[in-house]
Amino acid sequence: MSTVVAKDRPRAAVHKFASCDGCQLAFLNLGEDLLLLSSLVEFVHFAEAGLVNPEAPVDIAFVEGSIGTIRDVERIQRVRARSRYLVAIGACATAGGLQALRNLADGQAWIADVYASPGYVESLETSTAVAQHVKVDLELWGCPVNSRQLIAAVRALLFGVVPLEEHDKVCMECKRAQVVCVMVAQGLPCMGPVTRTGCGALCPSFGRDCYACYGPAENPNTEALGRRLEGLGIAPAAIGRRFLAINNGAPPFTEAGLRRVHGHD
């Protein structure tokens, strides 16, 4: 394998906002390819890997996490200003993450319930996607994103082409893997028909229903799926909560979920 370090490598940074750090592992889990990757791009800031230089200008900035504090709001502007190409990675960065559930509730009350000294917690009322604050050039969806997605994006950018967006439904991947449909054959409340592919139909491959961690696919018919789930005997509020999960902040899921949780059309 060639690990000759290219001259004038593009510079890259991995920034973290409100998140569990799991998406950054898609870089660290590359194994041998991580050496190859770092011969192709120079990581100048990647705290989880021990490189700390957050203010350095870069060609590619990967942003993990949602915007959840007033400092985040200011910091994402600095990241944008110092980056040629900004890639939002993972459900937090693309849809506000699980923590966006506070957008639909009284977040301050939750903080008071949970923390012994809530005064130390300074958070905004909302957790929002990076694209709601700055221009995002590419979104990689998933909770978490995987190494294949990151490699495909980096490779396309190194070629100087726009990375392909994967937005087919999970069903397409499921059928290509010849997995028997868990909704039709088992009556499981699968979210695959409205969910973006990218995971390789991981959950249905193991006999369980998709829970939409890659966010909405293009042209998602959330209303028809919701009616079908009702037909499987699932209560409307429970259907709503399936939409209001990891990607609750993605507009098609927010709308479909609220409609059923609150029972109004």
Next chain:
Amino acid sequence: METGFLPRGRFQELLAVLHRSGYRCLGPQVRDGAIVYAAISVAEDLPRGARDHQAAGHYRIEQTASPRYFGWANGPQALKPLVFAPQEVLWRARRQADGGLELHQEMPPAERLAVIGVRACDLAALALQDRHFLGAAGDDPHYAARRAELFLVAVHCSDPSDVCFCVSTGDGPQASSGFDLALCELDSGFIVESGSDRGAVVAAELKLEAVGADARAAAARQADAARTRQHRSLPGRDLRAVLFANLEHPRWGEVAGRCLACGNCTSVCPTCFCHASVETPALDGGASVHARAWDSCFSQGHSYIHGLTVRSDTRTRYRQWLTHKLGSWHGQFGRSGCVGCGRCISWCPVGIDITEEAAAVCTGAADE
């Protein structure tokens, strides 16, 4: 051509002859709640007593005490995945020192494959896929390689499901051509007929018994029953004119409200042949893998041409599927693209029924 009777207790001999002839045998098995084709070595691997209960958006297997191996209609797969692989590498490219490209075509491993339990609808669909992949434009090498070594053991359908309508399309339930051997399963055993020279060779090795008058009568009764229990139908064999005269029918918009545009129907359809090309470059940029993967007219990418998605909504995608399948196939292949297997009805997560939709568009104008 009828060749004789194989008692149930001697079914293993068929597998043994095929194995001796160098074939790997695939047969129906119950996996993950459905009948699927998987490798079999002994008759006990077959789904003895299994029955399928199919309805729109619904598929369940029931285990019964029946001695029969083939007392079910079908599963989500036809022969399609065996010849037109759901995803396969076509070629690999590697950049050379002088800047040129070294191309390597990747072929499927040569393998003699015998498939046991093929239905009449599957054979009709295979004949259509042959027209497409082995057509006038030249053979598709990957399809042709898999197709050439396929030995097909059909079993006449004795138990069509609630969604089957092959009588309406003229493709079943009895297999009439395209097989090497065809079996009619009775409780006591199998009436075996050969449909090809190599089928006749296998049948001769089996040393079949004479077919009794009782068995012959039971087979005829069973075939009649399989025909009459089907209750779904398409409004005609050639719907080309009426479909294209109704491109603005309100039903297209109505079905789009129910349709998930998920591509399950086209994936289980045994005749759909659309695919996408997928290029996966190596991280170092020095090599690339070119694969094809099943695509669907329900995906956004299917109708994307530079800078434009021709069919951006579900109304036009559903209309494309139905007008092609039941309409413009006639001009392309000389018949409809539907063989009446009912898979698109059962495996649609929301249970959209192609026969209902076709009827609504073709005959229901007065209802609107």
